[in-house]
Amino acid sequence: MLGLILWCDGAEGRALxxxxxxxxxxxxxxxxxxxxxxxxxxxxxxxxxxxxxxGLRRAQALRIVARGAHADLPRRLTREAAG
Known part of the structure; x- marks a missing residue:
């Protein structure tokens, strides 16, 4: 399944x-x-x-398809949520 990284902690190897x-x-x-x-x-x-x-959905076997494909999406979602 395809997914988009909304948040990550590269040093700890974690992502949402x-x-x-x-x-x-x-x-x-x-x-x-x-x-x-x-x-x-x-x-x-x-x-x-x-x-x-x-209570938790886990992702595994992560493979990068496109680096930075939607790097601005988290910022845009935050702006839209603020209204």
Whole structure:
């Protein structure tokens, strides 16, 4: 599934992803199964697998499709929410 990185902490290998199915946001946290965390930035378009746990949707097997494809989206969403 495609997703967009809305927030990330590159040093910790964590990200919040808005997925194309418009379901709940997905949480990504680099795990031990990965050789190294995928270095993502806000606005990156990614391909992810998604699984559900009680109260949490997790993204895994993150792969970058396009760097910075929508880097301005978080700022635009914040501006729109402010009205």
């Amino acid at each position: 992803i808005w997925c194309e199915d418009h379901g709940d946001l997905a949480w990504y946290e680099a795990g031990s199964e990965e050789v190294a965390p995928v270095p993502v930035r806000t606005g990156d378009l990614v391909h992810v697998g998604v699984s559900a746990e009680p």
